Amino acid sequence: MPKTIHDAIAHHQQGRLREAESIYLDLLLKQPNDVDALHYLGVLRMRQGRRDEAIDFVKRALKLAPRNADAWNNLGNMLLAANDEKAAELAYTNTTNLKPDNAEAWYNLANLLRRQRRRDEAVRCYRRVLDLNPKFAGAYENIALLFLRIGRPDLTADVYRRWLAVEPDNPIARHMAAAYSDAKAPTRAEDEYVAKIFDRFADTFDEALAKLHYAAPGLLTAALTEIIPFTERRLAVLDAGCGTGLCGPLLRSSARQLVGVDLSAGMLAKARERNVYDELHESELVAFMRAHPREYDVVISADTLVYFGALEDAMSAAASALKTGGVLAFTVEAEPIGSSEKFRLHQSGRYSHSSDYVRECLEAAGFSVLLIEGVVLRKEGGLDVLGYVVLAKGNEA
Numbered sequence: 001m002p003k004t005i006h007d008a009i010a011h012h013q014q015g016r017l018r019e020a021e022s023i024y025l026d027l028l029l030k031q032p033n034d035v036d037a038l039h040y041l042g043v044l045r046m047r048q049g050r051r052d053e054a055i056d057f058v059k060r061a062l063k064l065a066p067r068n069a070d071a072w073n074n075l076g077n078m079l080l081a082a083n084d085e086k087a088a089e090l091a092y093t094n095t096t097n098l099k100p101d102n103a104e105a106w107y108n109l110a111n112l113l114r115r116q117r118r119r120d121e122a123v124r125c126y127r128r129v130l131d132l133n134p135k136f137a138g139a140y141e142n143i144a145l146l147f148l149r150i151g152r153p154d155l156t157a158d159v160y161r162r163w164l165a166v167e168p169d170n171p172i173a174r175h176m177a178a179a180y181s182d183a184k185a186p187t188r189a190e191d192e193y194v195a196k197i198f199d200r201f202a203d204t205f206d207e208a209l210a211k212l213h214y215a216a217p218g219l220l221t222a223a224l225t226e227i228i229p230f231t232e233r234r235l236a237v238l239d240a241g242c243g244t245g246l247c248g249p250l251l252r253s254s255a256r257q258l259v260g261v262d263l264s265a266g267m268l269a270k271a272r273e274r275n276v277y278d279e280l281h282e283s284e285l286v287a288f289m290r291a292h293p294r295e296y297d298v299v300i301s302a303d304t305l306v307y308f309g310a311l312e313d314a315m316s317a318a319a320s321a322l323k324t325g326g327v328l329a330f331t332v333e334a335e336p337i338g339s340s341e342k343f344r345l346h347q348s349g350r351y352s353h354s355s356d357y358v359r360e361c362l363e364a365a366g367f368s369v370l371l372i373e374g375v376v377l378r379k380e381g382g383l384d385v386l387g388y389v390v391l392a393k394g395n396e397a
Contacts, residue, residue, distance in 0.1 A: 003027075005036045017044060035065045039074070046078055054078050069099035076108055088112060103132040107139055114146055122146060134166045141172070153347065156180060172196060175349055185345035187310040191284050194307050195263040197349075198243065202266030205244050212378040214246075216302040216331045219375050219389050221250040224329050227370065227391065228254060228298065235297040238321060240285040240330075241304025245271030251300065252276045259296075261288045286313050289321035296321050301330040303377065303387075306350040309343040311358065315365035322394045328367060331377060332358060334386040348380075358390055367392035 008023035024041040027034050042057030058075045062068060076091035089112055095105035110125030126143040129136050140163040147155040157180035163170070164177040171193035178185055201208070228235070233256050239247050242260030244267050251258055259279045262268050268280050281288060285304065299318045308314055311332075318328045335341055335354040342357035355372050362369050370391040377387040 005034070005040070008037070009040060012040060012044060017047065020044060033064055035061045035068065038064070039068065039071045042078075043074055046074075046081075051078060051082060055082065067098055069095045069102060069105070072098065073102065073105045073108065076105070076112075080108075080112060085112060085116065101132055103129050103136055106132065107136065110139070111142065114142065119146055119150060137163070137167070137170060137172065144176070148347075153180070156347075179345050179347050179349050185309060185351075187308075188351075189307040189349070191263055193349075195265075198262075198264035199266035202244065202264060202270050205267065205270070206246065209246070209378070212380060214378040215375070216377050216387075216389075217247040217250055219377075220300055220302055220329050220331060221247065223371060223373070223389050223391055224254075224298070224300070224327070228327065236295060236323075237298045237300065238289070238292075238296045239277070240289065240299055240301040240318070242271050242277070242280070243267045243302075243304075245274045245277065247300060247302050248274050248276040251298075254298075261285050286317040289317035293320050294323050297323055297326050299326070299328050301328075303331050305330055305332050306352075309345060309351045311343070311353065311361040312364065315361045315367070319365040319367060319394055324394065325396045326394045327370075328362075328390075328392045328394070330390050331375075331387050332390065333377065334374060334388055353388075355388060358388065362390075362392045366395050368394075 003023045003026065005027060008020045008027070011020035011023065021041070021044055024037045024044065027037040028041070038057050038061035042054045042061065045057060046054035055075065055078050058071055058078065061071050062075065065071070072091045073095040076088045076095065079088040079091055089109065092105055092109040092112065095102055096109060099105065106125050106128045110122045110129065113122035113125060123143060123146060126139045129139040140159055144156045144159040147159065160173060160177040160180050163173040167173050171190045175189055175193045233254065235254050236257045237251050237255040237259070239251065239258065239260040242248065242262050245260060248258065248260065248271065258277050259281070260268070260271055260277045261281045261283050262271070263282065263284055265282055268282055271277060271280055285301070289299070299321055305311060305314060322328065333350060333352040335344055335352040339354060341354065343351050343353045345351050358372060359369050370393055371389065373389045375387055375389050376384045378385050
């Protein structure tokens, strides 16, 4: 039986690109003006990284069927990837004119306008998205960030409240609504929130941190070198909340065994590409440490405990995972000196901690505090983000 466009699309949607490509090409061989085959072969070419061919195929489809709204939207995405913003805007606008209820096209147009700093127009488009689809999570997030960018945290707070009202089970809506609320903050970020946030940013995470002059991995390992010989591969090291593995290369020279654990599968995939870890595990770090008692000489955690408010469980779990006399090293963001708060949830979605509270939690877990040193962890909005580098030693007996 001859293969149809529906067979090709089914293969395409299931990721069987070779089979889909074969059918598209066969259809075009028989009928060079098959609009759907041209359109979807263009989409397939884009997925293969053959952008110029992709644009050419979709333009050919649109020349034959200029009222194909979905093809205009796909062409907009391709043109934007080619940094042709003017042509991409025209393509998205054509989509919204032809199909005014296409929320995805309004969202794509809003993102382009935001990128061009045409903020009022972007807000109108995001609002159009939410009129069409009140549960369109990306629109809530982006309009909230846009309001924050123009100095309207009150409007940002309102967006998160509205999002939470329509999606009370969404972990990002829950966490960020709490961050902008005067109500008592949760004692830590939910696992699902952390996983979703970091899965989304995995591909661009390292580049983004480089722009922020991110210093936590270097600061932590520099402090560790003062108490641990880093020239001998004799230590079992756990990188708790390893992310994309920025600490990994800095730890490898000292580690006989280097293990990473993180909630985000996307971040772990990037860490795996570094080829420095002996093991990588997708798990919540407190549960992982409790499941591996007395296994590690060093537990290091760079900017992961900023998603914990209360630190008692994390400190206790680290103490259980360390061998006798093992070392815990971590960073947290700093609560202002003189604050009466032990920890605080900020509008960034992260927590800050007081040095007295950090010390209290460490000592309660049986650690001897070696260092709590004020540092600049990174830049954010042109300002220093202050934090602490913390080293503590477990019980000797």
